[in-house]
Amino acid sequence: MKEFDYIIIGGGCAGLSLAYELEIHNKLREKTLAIVEPRLEYKRDKTWSYWKTLDHNFKDCVKKNWTNFSVNIPGKTKFLGCNEFPYETIDSGLFYEKINNKLYRNKNISFYKSSDEISLSNAFVFNSVPIFHSKQNKLWQHFKGVEIETKKSVFDEEIINLMDFDCDQRDSIHFFYTLPYSKNKALVETTWLSKMTNDLQKDYDDQLQDYIKNHLNIKDYKINYTEEGAIPLFYPTSSKEKNTINIGTAGGMTRLSTGYTFLNIQEHSKYIRKNIQTISECKKYEINKKYKFLDKIFLRVLQNHPNKMPHIFFSLFNNSPENVIKFLSNKSNLLQDLSIIFRMPKWLFIKELFKNDK
Numbered sequence: 001m002k003e004f005d006y007i008i009i010g011g012g013c014a015g016l017s018l019a020y021e022l023e024i025h026n027k028l029r030e031k032t033l034a035i036v037e038p039r040l041e042y043k044r045d046k047t048w049s050y051w052k053t054l055d056h057n058f059k060d061c062v063k064k065n066w067t068n069f070s071v072n073i074p075g076k077t078k079f080l081g082c083n084e085f086p087y088e089t090i091d092s093g094l095f096y097e098k099i100n101n102k103l104y105r106n107k108n109i110s111f112y113k114s115s116d117e118i119s120l121s122n123a124f125v126f127n128s129v130p131i132f133h134s135k136q137n138k139l140w141q142h143f144k145g146v147e148i149e150t151k152k153s154v155f156d157e158e159i160i161n162l163m164d165f166d167c168d169q170r171d172s173i174h175f176f177y178t179l180p181y182s183k184n185k186a187l188v189e190t191t192w193l194s195k196m197t198n199d200l201q202k203d204y205d206d207q208l209q210d211y212i213k214n215h216l217n218i219k220d221y222k223i224n225y226t227e228e229g230a231i232p233l234f235y236p237t238s239s240k241e242k243n244t245i246n247i248g249t250a251g252g253m254t255r256l257s258t259g260y261t262f263l264n265i266q267e268h269s270k271y272i273r274k275n276i277q278t279i280s281e282c283k284k285y286e287i288n289k290k291y292k293f294l295d296k297i298f299l300r301v302l303q304n305h306p307n308k309m310p311h312i313f314f315s316l317f318n319n320s321p322e323n324v325i326k327f328l329s330n331k332s333n334l335l336q337d338l339s340i341i342f343r344m345p346k347w348l349f350i351k352e353l354f355k356n357d358k
């Protein structure tokens with residue numbers, strides 16, 4: 001069976017980001033790489049959004065960015081600016097096309113549909129396929145989004161609505177999210193934070209239809225694109241196999257309090273590229289432990305007090321947007337962390353801090 005220096009299992013966001021990072025820094029001139037990806041074709045399947053707190057390789061795949069956002073709970077709305085760190089959205093279709101066009105040109109890179117076709121024994125493996133030993137009783141961020149187009153100009157394309165909690169909560173946490181790409185095109189998503197045990201929460205189409213019609217007051221529109229997904233708000237099982245590094249979701253790159261993963265993947269790819277010569281001896285890259293600790297408590301509060309969460313999210317934005325964005329993007333300093341912590345309901349968080357894990 002064919003042997004390679006490096007093998008990437010899973011040619012999704014993390015696998016392709018890493019391959020591209022290695023390729024553009026000439027790390028694959030004298031090394032061979034196999035990418036194992038079972039999908040038959042690449043097409044737009046996700047919209048990756050984040051606060052742009054660092055540079056990445058995919059500026060030309062950005063669909064739009066915004067410097068204003070709003071957050072609301074019933075009867076109250078906050079309008080905030082984010083000039084320093086715009087909110088940015090990547091079109092996954094453009095991302096896959098750009099990367100694959102580049103990778104296909106290098107003869108040292110080969111593509112396979114299954115890892116049974118190659119020998120893994122002497123290669124360094126980057127694995128992006130997560131293993132979940134148990135999905136029971138775990139929190140997920142699950143959602144469906146539709147990109148709608150209207151005949152009339154109905155959207156303010158300058159401002160996104162990050163979280164609209166003015167909707168049915170059904171004993172969970174539920175909000176809508178609207179990204180206006182232009183005056184007549186927007187992505188509208190219904191998002192739940194829950195254990196996904198209640199099938200009644202999954203009537204996403206009805207929720208979207210009702211929100212668009214009765215909340216956004218849009219009666220006449222067509223749907224150009226849909227996406228659906230569930231982001232685990234817990235870490236997958238991490239196996240410590242020799243000569244293997246887990247990347248992407250599998251590598252714990254998701255920020256559990258938010259589901260944001262894309263920029264963490266880009267940082268991890270850069271870290272691997274910089275250390276590729278000595279990768280087998282390298283320290284494991286992970287999201288700073290302080291965020292892991294704070295997110296754990298946050299998720300306990302979220303799980304045990306879902307009815308309080310719309311107000312908690314809303315009061316998070318009593319901070320300066322810069323503090324919140326840096327905190328949510330793992331870029332905050334101690335003062336910024338404290339300013340976030342002090343605006344949370346202290347007793348609730350302290351109580352959850354001292355509860356044992358179930």
Ligand SMILES: Cc1cc2nc3c(=O)[nH]c(=O)nc-3n(C[C@H](O)[C@H](O)[C@H](O)COP(=O)(O)OP(=O)(O)OC[C@H]3O[C@@H](n4cnc5c(N)ncnc54)[C@H](O)[C@@H]3O)c2cc1C
Pocket residue numbers: 009010011012013014015036037038039045046047048049050114115128129227228229230231247248249250259260261262263265
């Ligand atoms: C719909 C959706 C929207 C999201 N939006 C955002 C966002 O706005 N911002 C953000 O920061 N994060 C977002 N995320 C979270 C995260 O950024 C994405 O899930 C991202 O795609 C994770 O990258 P990944 O490489 O770990 O997984 P994937 O991109 O899912 O890649 C894994 C790849 O492995 C392949 N695979 C599966 N089984 C095998 C196998 N046995 N062998 C080999 N390959 C296999 C799959 O086909 C896939 O291509 C979103 C997630 C989803 C699902």
